[in-house]
Amino acid sequence: MIGIDWGSTGLRVFLIGAQGSVLQTRSSQQGALQLRGSDAYARVLRELAGDWLDYRDHRGRSLPLLASGMVGSQHGWRTAPYVACPSNAGELAQSLMPIDDTAPWICPGLIVQTPGLPPDVMRGEETQIVGALELHPELAAAACLILPGTHSKWVNVQHAQILDFATHMTGELFAVLSRHSVLGFLIPAEPEPVRLSMAAFDKGVDTARDHHHSGLSHQLFSVRTLGLTGAMSADSLADYLSGLLIGHELLAGLAWRSEAGLDAAPLVLIGATELCAMYRQALTRLAAPVPLVLHNTAPHGLWKLATQAGLINTSISLAGQS
Amino acid sequence: MIGIDWGSTGLRVFLIGAQGSVLQTRSSQQGALQLRGSDAYARVLRELAGDWLDYRDHRGRSLPLLASGMVGSQHGWRTAPYVACPSNAGELAQSLMPIDDTAPWICPGLIVQTPGLPPDVMRGEETQIVGALELHPELAAAACLILPGTHSKWVNVQHAQILDFATHMTGELFAVLSRHSVLGFLIPAEPEPVRLSMAAFDKGVDTARDHHHSGLSHQLFSVRTLGLTGAMSADSLADYLSGLLIGHELLAGLAWRSEAGLDAAPLVLIGATELCAMYRQALTRLAAPVPLVLHNTAPHGLWKLATQAGLINTSISLAGQS
Numbered sequence: 001m002i003g004i005d006w007g008s009t010g011l012r013v014f015l016i017g018a019q020g021s022v023l024q025t026r027s028s029q030q031g032a033l034q035l036r037g038s039d040a041y042a043r044v045l046r047e048l049a050g051d052w053l054d055y056r057d058h059r060g061r062s063l064p065l066l067a068s069g070m071v072g073s074q075h076g077w078r079t080a081p082y083v084a085c086p087s088n089a090g091e092l093a094q095s096l097m098p099i100d101d102t103a104p105w106i107c108p109g110l111i112v113q114t115p116g117l118p119p120d121v122m123r124g125e126e127t128q129i130v131g132a133l134e135l136h137p138e139l140a141a142a143a144c145l146i147l148p149g150t151h152s153k154w155v156n157v158q159h160a161q162i163l164d165f166a167t168h169m170t171g172e173l174f175a176v177l178s179r180h181s182v183l184g185f186l187i188p189a190e191p192e193p194v195r196l197s198m199a200a201f202d203k204g205v206d207t208a209r210d211h212h213h214s215g216l217s218h219q220l221f222s223v224r225t226l227g228l229t230g231a232m233s234a235d236s237l238a239d240y241l242s243g244l245l246i247g248h249e250l251l252a253g254l255a256w257r258s259e260a261g262l263d264a265a266p267l268v269l270i271g272a273t274e275l276c277a278m279y280r281q282a283l284t285r286l287a288a289p290v291p292l293v294l295h296n297t298a299p300h301g302l303w304k305l306a307t308q309a310g311l312i313n314t315s316i317s318l319a320g321q322s
Numbered sequence: 323m324i325g326i327d328w329g330s331t332g333l334r335v336f337l338i339g340a341q342g343s344v345l346q347t348r349s350s351q352q353g354a355l356q357l358r359g360s361d362a363y364a365r366v367l368r369e370l371a372g373d374w375l376d377y378r379d380h381r382g383r384s385l386p387l388l389a390s391g392m393v394g395s396q397h398g399w400r401t402a403p404y405v406a407c408p409s410n411a412g413e414l415a416q417s418l419m420p421i422d423d424t425a426p427w428i429c430p431g432l433i434v435q436t437p438g439l440p441p442d443v444m445r446g447e448e449t450q451i452v453g454a455l456e457l458h459p460e461l462a463a464a465a466c467l468i469l470p471g472t473h474s475k476w477v478n479v480q481h482a483q484i485l486d487f488a489t490h491m492t493g494e495l496f497a498v499l500s501r502h503s504v505l506g507f508l509i510p511a512e513p514e515p516v517r518l519s520m521a522a523f524d525k526g527v528d529t530a531r532d533h534h535h536s537g538l539s540h541q542l543f544s545v546r547t548l549g550l551t552g553a554m555s556a557d558s559l560a561d562y563l564s565g566l567l568i569g570h571e572l573l574a575g576l577a578w579r580s581e582a583g584l585d586a587a588p589l590v591l592i593g594a595t596e597l598c599a600m601y602r603q604a605l606t607r608l609a610a611p612v613p614l615v616l617h618n619t620a621p622h623g624l625w626k627l628a629t630q631a632g633l634i635n636t637s638i639s640l641a642g643q644s
Contacts, residue, residue: 074550111551118541118544118547118548118553119544119547119553120543120544121546121551166536166540167543168537168539169503169504169539169540169543170539172504173503173542176502176503177498180498180501180502181491181495181498182494207440211439213577214488214577214578215490215538215571215573215575216537216539216570217492217495217538217570217571217574218488218490218491218574219440220491221442221489221490221491222441225440225442226440228396229441231440245539248537248539249537249539251537252535252536252539252540256536
């Protein structure tokens with residue numbers, strides 16, 4: 001099959017073989033934020049994976065296509081309405097949204113609506129969660145999953161269900177504050193990747209931990225004052241800011257995890273290697289349990305959902321593998 | 323005298339008579355962020371108040387000039403190094419920084435350096451505080467002052483000293499999040515002033531209050547989800563965001579006030595009418611004491627500092643009044 005992870009700012013396509021194994025990966029910067037209208041999506045997908053789209057098996061059948069992420073949002077290729085939590089892979093698979101014969105099926109996002117609380121939503125992460133539970137079935141009984149990123153997700157998994165989740169805007173706060181606020185004045189604009197100043201990152205996490213109640217909006221100003229007074233070098237301020245923001249996310253998230261009754265359940269990080277390393281380091285500063293770290297579980301999730309939805313039959317799966 | 327309140331984004335000049343009474347006010351958008359070099363500052367000041375600068379009394383003396391705010395920062399007209407807290411009007415007056423005969427004296431900002439905590443700084447607010455204490459001498463014994471704005475300041479006044487203060491980036495967070503983040507996508511760009519949706523503002527404050535421990539970075543995402551699900555109208559989202567941010571500031575600030583031992587001392591809001599009204603409303607939602615509200619105390623502060631520094635003598639003060 002062809003699995004597609006189409007987020008706001010980028011696109012990854014996976015040629016997936018038997019049992020969800022990834023045979024090939026390609027990526028593009030053409031995220032959903034830049035695209036308008038179904039023609040644009042179809043064109044970008046063809047540019048990136050036209051040869052995969054044209055593949056036919058001995059019965060003349062093309063490969064099944066499944067996409068998840070912002071591609072299913074209001075401004076995406078086609079809207080795939082949110083499925084309400086508690087939910088699971090089976091329910092998501094039943095709710096895949098077709099476009100047409102040549103376009104991918106679209107995986108819906110999830111919404112959680114707890115009485116008395118604002119709703120919360122995800123798109124794309126549900127597929128990573130399904131993939132993580134497929135790769136590690138032992139987590140289905142109970143686990144607290146953390147998917148760090150622009151909009152980090154904390155996920156409460158129990159009894160093979162995604163019961164509840166909470167978003168933290170950590171990555172986006174870092175981006176807008178370092179680019180558009182007074183905090184960015186002192187942060188040098190450097191080409192990424194920059195070398196991480198672990199000491200500054202740790203100091204940010206520790207400051208969040210030790211003076212949590214003074215509030216995030218107060219602590220953020222210390223990025224400026226530490227730079228202004230020369231107490232911290234300009235090169236280190238971005239990492240200190242990361243530490244502050246991730247520290248605050250983890251403190252709130254770990255409290256949420258306790259309330260959810262998940263203190264004894266495994267803690268799992270799912271995401272890019274470097275980002276997971278930062279979260280893992282911060283968890284250590286907070287004396288939290290050592291997490292299991294998983295990278296890119298989206299292809300396994302796409303494969304699992306496609307299988308459960310009956311999009312894949314064995315002969316195609318074997319053809320894809322050859 | 324001529325008092326000058328020169329901030330990052332704007333400039334106000336006051337023609338000040340006896341006892342600090344304001345005879346005339348003029349303003350300009352030429353803030354310190356837009357200006358580079360002393361010539362630029364001198365030119366802008368002359369454009370706005372050249373006639374005041376040219377005024378001479380019967381002895382041929384020009385009016386004393388005093389400026390406070392970002393005009394004294396590293397990138398200002400001339401750097402006036404921070405004075406360390408605890409401090410007071412007398413100490414600030416002794417530390418006024420001269421430029422030359424025709425330019426204003428510059429009031430330094432304040433810095434607080436508590437061992438084990440990042441430093442905190444202010445520039446301009448110290449003058450408003452001095453003005454507030456001049457207008458309400460009863461506050462000098464003990465008071466908690468709140469100066470809401472881009473960088474809100476909470477100030478601990480005791481024994482006629484500015485003992486300590488804490489900055490919250492509330493106004494700047496509102497600006498960068500509504501302009502540059504995903505939260506802004508759903509917020510209509512409207513010319514200010516827009517009518518305040520008090521219900522949405524209150525809901526933001528209440529959400530901050532009732533679910534404080536879920537964290538600011540989590541709660542911010544509800545601006546998006548409430549808009550996305552239609553649970554709140556697009557017109558109301560900006561006010562809900564204000565309520566969330568101000569609510570979080572007040573919760574952290576009121577805890578800080580308790581730690582400072584100021585629970586029995588007066589609570590004072592100093593700032594623009596509309597902003598103070600929002601903070602006052604939010605304080606009500608948090609069952610906090612009704613604050614005393616003061617507007618624009620900067621001219622009184624400038625006058626007090628100029629008097630204590632000996633820049634003003636009676637004959638000039640009377641001439642300025644005529």
